[in-house]
Amino acid sequence: LCLISQANAFSATNVQPTSAPAFGHIDRTYVTRDIKTPDPVPEEGQELALELMKTGRMYRYNISPGEESMVSKCELDVIAYTGHKYCVALNSCGSALMLLLKTTDLPPGGKVISNAFTFGAVPSAIEHAGGKAVYVESDFNHVMDVDDLEKKLTEHPDCKHVLVSHMRGKVADMDAIKAACDRHDAILLEDCAHSLGVRWQGKHTGHVGIASAISSQSYKMINSGEGGFLLTDDPVIAAKTAVYAGAYEALNGKHVTVPPPEVFAGLPEKLPNYSLRMSNLAAAVIRPQMKTLEERIEKYNRRYWRLVEKLESRCGDFLSIPVDTPGMTTPVHDSMQFNLKENFTPEMVQQFLDECKNHGLPVELFGHKSNARNFINWGFAPAEEPLPMTAKMLSRACDVRMPLMWDDEDFDDMANVIAESLEVVWKESKVPVTPDGEDVADSA
Numbered sequence: 001l002c003l004i005s006q007a008n009a010f011s012a013t014n015v016q017p018t019s020a021p022a023f024g025h026i027d028r029t030y031v032t033r034d035i036k037t038p039d040p041v042p043e044e045g046q047e048l049a050l051e052l053m054k055t056g057r058m059y060r061y062n063i064s065p066g067e068e069s070m071v072s073k074c075e076l077d078v079i080a081y082t083g084h085k086y087c088v089a090l091n092s093c094g095s096a097l098m099l100l101l102k103t104t105d106l107p108p109g110g111k112v113i114s115n116a117f118t119f120g121a122v123p124s125a126i127e128h129a130g131g132k133a134v135y136v137e138s139d140f141n142h143v144m145d146v147d148d149l150e151k152k153l154t155e156h157p158d159c160k161h162v163l164v165s166h167m168r169g170k171v172a173d174m175d176a177i178k179a180a181c182d183r184h185d186a187i188l189l190e191d192c193a194h195s196l197g198v199r200w201q202g203k204h205t206g207h208v209g210i211a212s213a214i215s216s217q218s219y220k221m222i223n224s225g226e227g228g229f230l231l232t233d234d235p236v237i238a239a240k241t242a243v244y245a246g247a248y249e250a251l252n253g254k255h256v257t258v259p260p261p262e263v264f265a266g267l268p269e270k271l272p273n274y275s276l277r278m279s280n281l282a283a284a285v286i287r288p289q290m291k292t293l294e295e296r297i298e299k300y301n302r303r304y305w306r307l308v309e310k311l312e313s314r315c316g317d318f319l320s321i322p323v324d325t326p327g328m329t330t331p332v333h334d335s336m337q338f339n340l341k342e343n344f345t346p347e348m349v350q351q352f353l354d355e356c357k358n359h360g361l362p363v364e365l366f367g368h369k370s371n372a373r374n375f376i377n378w379g380f381a382p383a384e385e386p387l388p389m390t391a392k393m394l395s396r397a398c399d400v401r402m403p404l405m406w407d408d409e410d411f412d413d414m415a416n417v418i419a420e421s422l423e424v425v426w427k428e429s430k431v432p433v434t435p436d437g438e439d440v441a442d443s444a
Contacts, residue, residue, distance in 0.1 A: 029416035031360030037403040038218045041285045042292070048284035058280045060089075061254050068256060074283035075229070075257040077290040078214070082196075082204040084231040086238035087257040089278035090245055093193045093215030093228030097125035099276070100189045100211050100230065101161060103240040106131050111159035113152055113186070115144050116383065116390040118165035120372040122191055123381035126163070133381045134159060137389040140339055141322040142397065143172035145389065146180065153184040162186050166195035166205055167373075168337055168399070171328045174200050174208040193228075196221040197297045199330035211237050216282065219401070221296070221334065222289045224282035235259035243267045245276040296404060297332050303402060303411050304333035310415040311338065318344070318422045319398075334404075336414075340396040348425050349396060355421035361414060367394030 041049075052058055052070065060071040068076075075087040090096050101112060112131040114122055117138035126133045134156055137148040144164055153159065162181050164172065181188040188208065192198075193215035195205040206212030211234060214220075216227035230241045242258050252264045308321055319338045324331050340349055349365065356363040366373045374394055375383050400414065 028359055028420055029413050031410075031413055031417055033403070033406060033410060035362050035401050035403065036219075037405050039223050039289075039296075039404050041223065042288040044288040045285040048287065049281055052280050052284055060277055060280055060283075061251050063254060069254065069283075070280035070287070071278050071283040072254070072256045074278075074287050074290075075255075077287055078229050079231070079257055081290060081293065082206060082214075082231055084204075084206065084212075085233040085257075086231070086235065086259065088230045088238060088241040088245055088255075089283060090228045090230060090241075090276045091278055091282075092226050092276075093191075093213050093217060094121045094125050094128075095245075095274075095276040096213035096215075096228040096230040097122060097163070097191055097193075098128040099241050099244055100163065100213055101126065101129035101131055102244060103230075103237045104161065104187050104189065104210065106161055110161065111156055112161040112163055113149065113156070113159050114163045115165045115167065116375050116387045117142060117366070117373065117394065118167050118191070119193075120378055121193075122163065122165050123375075123378045127381050131161070133378075133383075135375060135383050135385075135387060135390075137387055138167075138393060139389060140320070140393050140397075141325065142167060142170045142337060142393070143322075143325060144177065146173055146176045148389070149177060150180050153180060153186060157184070159184075160186050161189065163189045163191060164209070165191040165193075166198065168335055169194045169198050169332045170322060170337075171195065171198060171200055171205060171325055173325055173327065174205075175327065178208050192231075193217070193220065195332065197293055197330065197332040198328065201327050202329050206231050207233075210234055216286050221293060221332065222286050224278075224286050227278055227282045227286065235263045239263040239267055240271060243271045244274050246273050248273050297330075299404065300332060300334045300402065303408065304336065306408075307336055307402075307411050307415055310412070311418060314415070314419045315422045317341070318426065333402075335402050336400045338398050339393065340398065342396070344396060344425075345429075346395070348429055351428075352421050352425045353398075355424055356417055359417045359421065361400070361417040363418070364399040365394075366397040366399055367391070 060069045063069045071089050075089050079087045106129050108130045110131050111134050112126045113134045113136055115138050116135040123133045134152055136152050137145040139145045178188055187210060190206045190209040190212035192206045192212045196214050198205045211232035214229050216222040216224040218225055232238050238258050242252055242255055248268050252258055319340055321338045353363055
């Protein structure tokens with residue numbers, strides 16, 4: 001990134017935090033690097049992939065007796081990190097989410113309670129599994145509202161599946177959610193696509209529910225372009241997953257992170273083969289990334305908290321930042337989310353987005369009419385009840401990536417672009433300059 005001054009070089013120290021900023025001439029900061037820069041594949045992964053291509057053995061079951069495939073080795077790496085007993089690698093996390101429901105016997109048309117705020121892949125997986133989504137409100141901390149979960153479980157006594165999505169790595173009160181599911185005899189499943197590395201009460205996410213799914217899609221903590229894993233300690237779920245994924249005949253014997261053969265008895269004849277297997281090529285590029293997870297998490301979190309400090313000190317009157325739920329013992333903040341205050345009109349919100357974009361920083365609004373994280377865009381699985389809390393949050397909830405490949409000082413410039421854009425919008429607005437605390441994250 002670089003700073004392009006319109007008059008004199010910009011210094012962040014020139015603007016002091018105050019409830020009523022004294023606006024004058026603002027020298028503007030510009031971002032010049034790609035916000036969507038993914039993490040590169042380590043050289044070790046490149047070499048492993050090249051060796052595989054030389055042999056042509058990219059199919060996970062194309063191995064000699066007694067050998068372990070690259071996918072099997074990757075599955076071992078994953079469970080060593082997350083602490084689960086069983087793991088089946090798949091072609092996508094969407095496939096894993098769908099199989100969470102299929103392997104826990106979701107009936108055709110069966111209801112599945114899930115977050116109203118999540119990515120469209122979650123309701124898509126519910127639809128793919130033949131289910132019907134019922135949505136629970138999400139609050140200004142961007143997590144499932146436990147009171148509304150209790151309400152929806154009471155209103156839908158025939159709903160026996162709850163799929164909680166840890167959107168952007170933010171975890172709701174999982175102990176309270178588990179208690180609600182137990183009271184209503186509902187199966188709890190976890191979408192951990194965004195929470196690899198996140199720990200709840202000291203254990204990796206995905207252990208409160210009976211099974212979970214993680215992702216290796218390009219913008220996740222591990223990157224194979226596409227890919228996913230279903231994780232569980234339940235032997236029947238694991239065996240069914242392997243068969244659905246494509247372990248036909250006796251191919252389960254070529255897995256190492258599944259239960260023993262007797263658990264598979266009759267399953268290849270009973271269940272369809274959806275051909276959802278991960279390739280050895282995808283596993284090869286994932287394996288070395290597992291080794292550097294903790295190092296990268298530390299780097300992400302350090303940068304995130306520095307960015308939070310800058311934004312809160314300089315423009316805390318204009319925005320609030322979601323608060324981690326108590327019980328979330330290890331966060332992974334690989335992106336930044338914040339809520340613009342309630343006294344920002346829709347026009348001001350759009351002007352802020354435009355100001356950021358015009359200065360090189362694409363900031364996404366979760367509630368934009370085209371955003372796949374906005375429930376109004378899920379015409380294939382529409383909400384049948386109003387979701388006012390979620391709608392209000394989405395209308396002012398902003399999302400910014402934090403590319404690992406950027407340098408530390410680049411995030412100072414990110415903070416400057418956000419702060420300067422807010423200051424310009426506020427200066428040009430007719431709204432009285434008074435702090436609005438109605439929808440700060442930690443009071444929602």
